[in-house]
Amino acid sequence: MIDYNRYQQSFRATTSPSFIESEINERLLEKLDFIHIEPESILDLGCGAGFGLSLLQQRFPKSNIKGMDINAKTLAHVARNLPFKKQELTCTDFNAPLPYPAHSFDLIIANFSLQGAKNIYDLLKALFEILKPNGILLFSMLAEESLKEFRASWEHIDQYCHHNPFISAKDMSNILQHSLFNDTVLDCEEITLEYSSVHNAIKDIQHFNEPLSLKNMRTTLTGKQRWQAFEHQWRVLFQQKDGKIPSSYHIMYGHACKPEKSQLKLEQNNEAKFSLAEISAYLKQGTKPT
Numbered sequence: 001m002i003d004y005n006r007y008q009q010s011f012r013a014t015t016s017p018s019f020i021e022s023e024i025n026e027r028l029l030e031k032l033d034f035i036h037i038e039p040e041s042i043l044d045l046g047c048g049a050g051f052g053l054s055l056l057q058q059r060f061p062k063s064n065i066k067g068m069d070i071n072a073k074t075l076a077h078v079a080r081n082l083p084f085k086k087q088e089l090t091c092t093d094f095n096a097p098l099p100y101p102a103h104s105f106d107l108i109i110a111n112f113s114l115q116g117a118k119n120i121y122d123l124l125k126a127l128f129e130i131l132k133p134n135g136i137l138l139f140s141m142l143a144e145e146s147l148k149e150f151r152a153s154w155e156h157i158d159q160y161c162h163h164n165p166f167i168s169a170k171d172m173s174n175i176l177q178h179s180l181f182n183d184t185v186l187d188c189e190e191i192t193l194e195y196s197s198v199h200n201a202i203k204d205i206q207h208f209n210e211p212l213s214l215k216n217m218r219t220t221l222t223g224k225q226r227w228q229a230f231e232h233q234w235r236v237l238f239q240q241k242d243g244k245i246p247s248s249y250h251i252m253y254g255h256a257c258k259p260e261k262s263q264l265k266l267e268q269n270n271e272a273k274f275s276l277a278e279i280s281a282y283l284k285q286g287t288k289p290t
Contacts, residue, residue: 017051018207020193020249025052025111028140028253029059035255037136039063039106045094045127046070046113050078056109057083066105068092070116094123100130110139115166120175128180131258137181138255142166143188145250150205153234157226163205169252181256188252194244198231201247 017025029052040063044052047067056065068090069075075089092099095118108127117123127137144166154162169188176184195201238246 017048018204020191020204021048021112022051023191024140024251025055027251028109028111028138029055031138031253031255032059035136035138037107039136041105041132042066042107042109043068043100043105043130045108045110046116047075047078047089049074050082050084052109052111053078053082053084066090068098070094095119098126098130102129103132104130106132106135108135108137110137112140112142114139114141115164120167121179124175124179124181128258133258133260135258136255137258139253141172141252141254143172143250143252144168145190146248147205148248149234149238149246150201152237153230156233156237157230166250169250172252172254176254176256179256180258182259183255183257185255186252188250190248190250192246192248194240194246196244198234198245201234201245204247 039060042056042060042063042065044056044065044067047053047069048071050067053065053067056063065084066088067075067078067084070091070093072091075091078084078089079086090099094113094116108131110127114120114123124137131137146166147163150163154160169186173186176186193201193204195204234245240246
């Protein structure tokens, strides 16, 4: 399990996104080419150092765009370097109540930020509440197959996990299907980057700023010999004939729409038959809602 206090405390102040983060942000927003939407209000959930905010400004110059992140240092960078006012940037833990009233946004973008939730059901419910009817949630996430070279190399060295777990596409699809959203779509792609050395591949992974924060994580230093053995194993297992080192990312892109009217089954007295909490409990514990 993830220690979320450690997760938040371990974030580094970044002034630019990693290559994979910015690349996926661009690809995520390209999905809007097939969605007819002219949003008056937009939230960039997990806006980081503001790369996505800049892309949104270019695409929707007339929209009211807000950014939210749990890292105050990166938001300070945004305030200094991008034309955003203080009230347009909010530093908030995703696991706390979101500081926006119901029906606030036409579009919510979440590039690699949903995995910051303790309970993704609760976060989706909160995002559903602050979307306007017919509003759109568009997100990207790392799927569990990501960093397979990194993971396989460490498995030859020790039995510890060296990155936070990523959700499977199957589980995420199930979550979307049982959420309050409709018109849910999930598609995946694998991107393999090539590096001149293991060192450069690791630098990109570290720059991605997904801090290791498992409760059972190794607490002692890695040590020079173990680290060299890990790098050697990566080269032995995966180095290509041209000498390049591959590092793979499995990306999920998701799209979900808030219906104009509730899609819950209704009793004759017009009360919802099942709440999202009851559905979530059924999925997690196998207890049927009553």
